[in-house]
Amino acid sequence: MKYYSTNRQTPETSLENAIVKGLASDRGLFMPEKINHFPKEFFDTIDRLSFHEIACKVAEAFFGEDIPKQDLDNIVCDTLSFDCPVVEVKPDIYSLELFHGPTLAFKDVGARFMARMLQYFIRQNGAGKEVNVLVATSGDTGSAVANGFLGVNGIHVYVLYPKGKVSPIQECQFTTLGRNITAIEVDGVFDDCQRLVKSAFMDNGLCEKMTLTSANSINVARFLPQSFYYFNAYARLKAIGKADKLVVCVPSGNFGNITAGLFAHRMGLPIKRFIAANNANDIFYNYLQCGVYTPKASIQTIANAMDVGDPSNFARIIDLYGGSHEKITSLISGTTYSDKLISETMRECFEQTGYTLDPHGACGYRALKEGLQPGETGLFLETAHPAKFKDTVESAIGSEVTIPAPLAAFMDGTKQSVPMSSDFSDFRAYLMSI
Numbered sequence: 379m380k381y382y383s384t385n386r387q388t389p390e391t392s393l394e395n396a397i398v399k400g401l402a403s404d405r406g407l408f409m410p411e412k413i414n415h416f417p418k419e420f421f422d423t424i425d426r427l428s429f430h431e432i433a434c435k436v437a438e439a440f441f442g443e444d445i446p447k448q449d450l451d452n453i454v455c456d457t458l459s460f461d462c463p464v465v466e467v468k469p470d471i472y473s474l475e476l477f478h479g480p481t482l483a484f485k486d487v488g489a490r491f492m493a494r495m496l497q498y499f500i501r502q503n504g505a506g507k508e509v510n511v512l513v514a515t516s517g518d519t520g521s522a523v524a525n526g527f528l529g530v531n532g533i534h535v536y537v538l539y540p541k542g543k544v545s546p547i548q549e550c551q552f553t554t555l556g557r558n559i560t561a562i563e564v565d566g567v568f569d570d571c572q573r574l575v576k577s578a579f580m581d582n583g584l585c586e587k588m589t590l591t592s593a594n595s596i597n598v599a600r601f602l603p604q605s606f607y608y609f610n611a612y613a614r615l616k617a618i619g620k621a622d623k624l625v626v627c628v629p630s631g632n633f634g635n636i637t638a639g640l641f642a643h644r645m646g647l648p649i650k651r652f653i654a655a656n657n658a659n660d661i662f663y664n665y666l667q668c669g670v671y672t673p674k675a676s677i678q679t680i681a682n683a684m685d686v687g688d689p690s691n692f693a694r695i696i697d698l699y700g701g702s703h704e705k706i707t708s709l710i711s712g713t714t715y716s717d718k719l720i721s722e723t724m725r726e727c728f729e730q731t732g733y734t735l736d737p738h739g740a741c742g743y744r745a746l747k748e749g750l751q752p753g754e755t756g757l758f759l760e761t762a763h764p765a766k767f768k769d770t771v772e773s774a775i776g777s778e779v780t781i782p783a784p785l786a787a788f789m790d791g792t793k794q795s796v797p798m799s800s801d802f803s804d805f806r807a808y809l810m811s812i
């Protein structure tokens with residue numbers, strides 16, 4: 379299948395190229411040229427299929443033209459080495475728990491899938507040439523990408539992070555891994571890390587010496603597989619007679635996760651409507667109200683993985699609905715919550731139901747609690763484990779949050795990192811010396 383750019387100023391390209399390049403050369407985002415539709419019968423019996431069976435069928439709809447079925451099935455099953463269960467929080471409100479992967483957040487799904495897709499293409503080309511993934515992180519992306527690519531042959535990952543500016547829990551998730559993961563501790567801020575990565579991609583000498591790629595969340599291999607769990611959640615709810623009039627609420631930052639849900643809907647998944655739940659970063663919310671998109675500087679909140687002032691996947695949503703504000707607002711509504719409301723929601727939910735939300739999931743839960751109409755069933759995406767935001771959650775609910783064993787195991791590891799100045803010449807010399 380061919381992939382086009384949302385800016386349409388560059389020729390269509392192959393799946394492999396779209397994955398390796400990440401961003402189109404006209405700075406648009408890649409979109410598949412067609413989105414296959416499933417027949418009604420598929421949904422009539424979907425509750426008899428397992429998560430793996432469903433995910434393999436969805437993957438085939440996207441990637442079946444490019445990757446033989448057996449290889450694709452292996453990539454899917456290897457990616458989904460953990461479940462994404464649907465859990466009842468209170469009558470008619472369900473949590474889709476996406477935090478059972480290695481770094482306890484939903485980004486594990488996309489990162490693991492992308493690593494295996496890249497590996498497939500490297501093997502296919504038989505060149506044996508190592509691919510180097512450069513990723514700048516302010517915390518969460520680095521851990522998902524590092525763990526997603528851990529132990530994948532033929533790929534080396536360099537995680538650049540700002541010294542002293544990520545939490546100890548986050549830092550240990552990418553500095554203790556070793557093997558094909560190198561953590562680079564930059565004496566600077568996140569923007570310096572991003573600048574070093576961007577400069578490396580633009581440096582011809584470096585690009586001739588080594589194959590460089592990014593594992594940004596806009597990559598088609600990271601965002602499309604996120605549709606798997608929407609189909610599976612529908613199947614699990616259908617099995618208990620709760621799939622009619624389904625409202626799906628997605629805590630959103632860059633809007634990749636919700637866009638994957640919109641793709642699932644376009645493929646025929648019977649979701650009645652979506653809610654995009656935001657923290658104080660209300661750019662999309664404002665767009666829904668007035669039809670004008672005005673990016674802003676991001677605001678820091680306690681749901682910090684959603685602190686985005688110019689959501690990159692907005693371009694994909696616009697493309698999907700031909701720019702029609704009317705079509706978009708008839709399917710998607712929005713909410714925006716202050717830190718105070720997010721904290722209150724975590725406390726209320728814990729007191730009333732015993733369920734511990736993380737600050738991101740709390741936005742989703744609250745939107746459903748406020749916005750669900752009679753007869754509707756609500757499903758919110760619980761995008762991270764509350765222990766990843768231990769202090770914030772504990773002070774909100776007034777009770778201790780236990781750290782799950784996999785997270786605790788990271789904290790027992792030995793930190794290894796390469797110190798780096800924020801000068802590009804130093805980073806360049808380091809890469810050239812490898």
Ligand SMILES: *Cc1c(COP(=O)(O)O)cnc(C)c1O
Pocket residue numbers: 483484485518629630631632633634635636683684738761762
């Ligand atoms: C990345 C992230 C989000 C936002 O997801 P988008 O796809 O960028 O909208 C929400 N919650 C958590 C915990 C995240 O890590």
